[in-house]
Amino acid sequence: MIGFIIRRLASMVLVLFAVSVLVFAIFNIIPGGDPAVRMAGKNPTDVQIEAIRKEWGFDKPVTTQYAKMIEKTFDGQLISYSNRENVLERIKEGLPRTLSLTFWSSLFMLVGGIALGMLSALRPNSFADRTINAIAVVGISLPVFWIGGLMSYYLGSKAGIIPAGGYVSISEGGVLDWFWHLLAPSLAISFLFIGIYSRVLRGDLLDALRADYVRTAEAKGLSKRRVVVRHALRNALIPMITLWGLDVAITLGGGAVLTETVFDLDGVGAYLADSTRSLDVPPVMAITLLGAIAVVVMNAIIDILYAYLDPRIRL
Amino acid sequence: MTAPTAPTPAGAPDAASDLLLDIDGLGVAFPSERGPIHAVRDVRLTLRRGEVLAVVGESGSGKSVTALTLLGLTRGRGTAITGKAEFDGIDLIGASDSQLRRIRGKRIAMVFQDPMSSLNPVLRIGHQIAEQIRAHEGVGKAEARKRTIDALTEVGIPRAAERVDAYPHEFSGGMRQRVMIAMALVCGPELLIADEPTTALDVTVQAQILDLILRLRDERGMSVMLVTHDLGVVAETADQVAVMYGGRIVEQAPCDELFADPRHPYSWGLIGSIPPLTGAKPEYLPTIAGTPPSPLALPAGCPFRARCPHEFEQCAEVPPLAETAGAPGHLDRCWLPIDEKRIRRAGADGRIGLLHDAEATTEESA
Ligand SMILES: Nc1ncnc2c1ncn2[C@@H]1O[C@H](COP(=O)(O)OP(=O)(O)OP(=O)(O)O)[C@@H](O)[C@H]1O
Numbered sequence: 039m040i041g042f043i044i045r046r047l048a049s050m051v052l053v054l055f056a057v058s059v060l061v062f063a064i065f066n067i068i069p070g071g072d073p074a075v076r077m078a079g080k081n082p083t084d085v086q087i088e089a090i091r092k093e094w095g096f097d098k099p100v101t102t103q104y105a106k107m108i109e110k111t112f113d114g115q116l117i118s119y120s121n122r123e124n125v126l127e128r129i130k131e132g133l134p135r136t137l138s139l140t141f142w143s144s145l146f147m148l149v150g151g152i153a154l155g156m157l158s159a160l161r162p163n164s165f166a167d168r169t170i171n172a173i174a175v176v177g178i179s180l181p182v183f184w185i186g187g188l189m190s191y192y193l194g195s196k197a198g199i200i201p202a203g204g205y206v207s208i209s210e211g212g213v214l215d216w217f218w219h220l221l222a223p224s225l226a227i228s229f230l231f232i233g234i235y236s237r238v239l240r241g242d243l244l245d246a247l248r249a250d251y252v253r254t255a256e257a258k259g260l261s262k263r264r265v266v267v268r269h270a271l272r273n274a275l276i277p278m279i280t281l282w283g284l285d286v287a288i289t290l291g292g293g294a295v296l297t298e299t300v301f302d303l304d305g306v307g308a309y310l311a312d313s314t315r316s317l318d319v320p321p322v323m324a325i326t327l328l329g330a331i332a333v334v335v336m337n338a339i340i341d342i343l344y345a346y347l348d349p350r351i352r353l
Numbered sequence: 354m355t356a357p358t359a360p361t362p363a364g365a366p367d368a369a370s371d372l373l374l375d376i377d378g379l380g381v382a383f384p385s386e387r388g389p390i391h392a393v394r395d396v397r398l399t400l401r402r403g404e405v406l407a408v409v410g411e412s413g414s415g416k417s418v419t420a421l422t423l424l425g426l427t428r429g430r431g432t433a434i435t436g437k438a439e440f441d442g443i444d445l446i447g448a449s450d451s452q453l454r455r456i457r458g459k460r461i462a463m464v465f466q467d468p469m470s471s472l473n474p475v476l477r478i479g480h481q482i483a484e485q486i487r488a489h490e491g492v493g494k495a496e497a498r499k500r501t502i503d504a505l506t507e508v509g510i511p512r513a514a515e516r517v518d519a520y521p522h523e524f525s526g527g528m529r530q531r532v533m534i535a536m537a538l539v540c541g542p543e544l545l546i547a548d549e550p551t552t553a554l555d556v557t558v559q560a561q562i563l564d565l566i567l568r569l570r571d572e573r574g575m576s577v578m579l580v581t582h583d584l585g586v587v588a589e590t591a592d593q594v595a596v597m598y599g600g601r602i603v604e605q606a607p608c609d610e611l612f613a614d615p616r617h618p619y620s621w622g623l624i625g626s627i628p629p630l631t632g633a634k635p636e637y638l639p640t641i642a643g644t645p646p647s648p649l650a651l652p653a654g655c656p657f658r659a660r661c662p663h664e665f666e667q668c669a670e671v672p673p674l675a676e677t678a679g680a681p682g683h684l685d686r687c688w689l690p691i692d693e694k695r696i697r698r699a700g701a702d703g704r705i706g707l708l709h710d711a712e713a714t715t716e717e718s719a
């Protein structure tokens with residue numbers, strides 16, 4: 039276990055390094071990337087630009103600039119180029135929103151994926167299976183901003199059944215209102231993944247149901263439910279859980295950019311979208327690193343879960 | 354060859370209640386895109402309490418399907434199961450799933466061929482055994498665990514109290530098969546169905562596992578249906594032998610009788626293909642020419658017709674599984690008259706053989 043943690047920490051450092059260099063390099067290379075010019079406003083003089091360069095350290099070698107930015111990120115001193123607000127403070131405001139969205143969407147994905155996958159696998163090629171397959175194909179091919187947009191417009195603005203967008207925290211509106219505002223965006227994210235997971239689980243569960251150990255379980259006289267849940271499902275869930283863990287990490291790290299924007303959630307993902315549009319490197323850097331940490335940590339959690347689900351795997 | 358050593362169970366003196374398993378006219382057909390697969394046809398088998406019945410035959414002859422059908426494990430969408438299979442008077446074919454569930458693992462237990470894949474890799478073996486006890490008997494966790502440890506000890510697993518919490522991958526193949534046997538026997542079944550229980554194991558381990566099954570049979574008066582490819586195993590263990598071919602029983606006889614006086618040409622081939630344990634090894638082992646029939650396209654008439662060197666006109670009709678006068682309990686499914694059978698099966702060098710038996714074949718092909 040200690041070896042496992044050390045290996046994971048080492049790989050986290052590597053991943054963070056690679057990701058940050060990449061982000062930094064991209065924003066230094068792309069045209070219009072010079073932040074001093076943008077910050078100087080319309081029709082700046084060379085003197086103004088030069089002054090900004092000095093103030094922000096853009097005249098230093100890139101390696102120094104990079105090192106400074108990383109240092110500030112971990113110090114909590116990172117300042118946005120476009121409005122000079124503290125990036126980490128801003129992320130801290132957005133994080134509960136993104137966390138809430140991640141919580142509900144990952145729950146929907148997991149429950150929906152397992153339920154539909156089981157329904158399909160227990161009656162392969164039945165009407166239910168075919169219907170679920172059709173829904174899954176639709177779910178996989180529909181862009182999330184489209185579903186989200188439709189839901190927000192028709193169910194929200196027009197019909198008024200659900201809020202069209204926005205976020206209400208538990209302390210502001212109580213658990214119900216909090217959930218109610220997150221329902222549509224969480225569902226919008228989940229459609230795609232429920233589609234994928236239900237297909238993955240269907241295949242793995244069908245394989246497991248044909249396995250010798252399931253026949254043994256039946257021959258022992260166990261109830262159908264126990265055979266399916268204890269023996270088949272437990273083995274079949276392992277690949278699906280892996281996918282799920284990564285998808286959760288991505289949503290958590292600001293990956294739900296479109297959903298957060300469409301539903302006006304103003305979380306980390308929306309912040310990432312805004313900052314990218316205005317070529318504001320510091321928030322992009324911080325959020326990308328946050329996402330990378332989420333992926334690496336989630337990966338470790340999945341591996342631990344894996345070892346629990348399958349005792350043949352050693353950490 | 355072992356004489357039947359099973360003690361007669363107390364309280365079952367008369368012949369009628371002595372009969373534990375009574376199968377007649379059993380047929381199993383699986384659906385497929387190219388029509389029904391007749392895996393088992395018109396199978397007739399009986400098994401008395403305390404006896405070991407060996408079922409032998411080539412791969413694909415329907416042995417496993419017969420065994421699985423007894424437990425309802427071939428049931429499924431589109432599978433046509435016909436005929437009679439009674440266990441202690443209970444109709445296994447007509448029984449509901451929940452009726453069968455109460456019999457499975459409790460009164461009829463099964464051990465499978467491959468102990469590597471037959472145990473769930475992600476559950477502790479103790480859990481897998483205990484859950485069976487708890488499915489059938491209203492006992493608590495502690496009691497189930499205690500009985501699990503006892504069962505593991507009984508089948509010869511050292512340090513059972515520790516090993517009970519191990520996972521299947523922590524055991525060798527032979528030990529896993531012992532675990533499977535412990536699991537099968539933990540609820541004290543009256544019938545143990547062992548489907549090639551030693552095929553996947555080393556030779557020395559094979560003997561241990563067979564000894565274990567026989568010892569437990571002796572101690573408990575349990576009946577055993579032993580499915581196997583291996584006639585050597587049959588000779589050492591069985592009281593009764595059934596030979597299957599192409600989904601049918603082609604011969605059934607007491608073990609000694611079958612080896613001394615095999616009636617069906619397919620049995621001659623089978624018996625000819627085991628190496629003698631003593632004496633000089635023959636230069637070649639007779640094998641049976643040709644391949645078994647496909648259950649999708651079974652030939653009309655005698656199932657063995659396509660490969661039988663003794664085939665003649667009458668074989669275009671399916672021979673009945675019939676008893677020869679003077680030998681009760683010895684049935685076979687071949688049209689040849691008994692005298693003819695005895696003459697033909699004696700090979701040129703006195704061995705029972707089927708192939709290269711040119712003299713016997715020329716006569717009939719005229
Ligand atoms: N579920 C199934 N669906 C379709 N065909 C099947 C099914 N199970 C068995 N069969 C077919 O039925 C025939 C008999 O199979 P069975 O497993 O009983 O043979 P076997 O005598 O046990 O052979 P082996 O010695 O290889 O175990 C085979 O041709 C097999 O392909």
Ligand code: SF4
Nearest residue numbers: 655658661668687688
């Ligand atoms: S019935 Fe005919 S084909 Fe079948 S085994 Fe006897 S002789 Fe051969």
Ligand SMILES: [Mg+2]
Nearest residue numbers: 416417418548
């Ligand atoms: Mg078999």
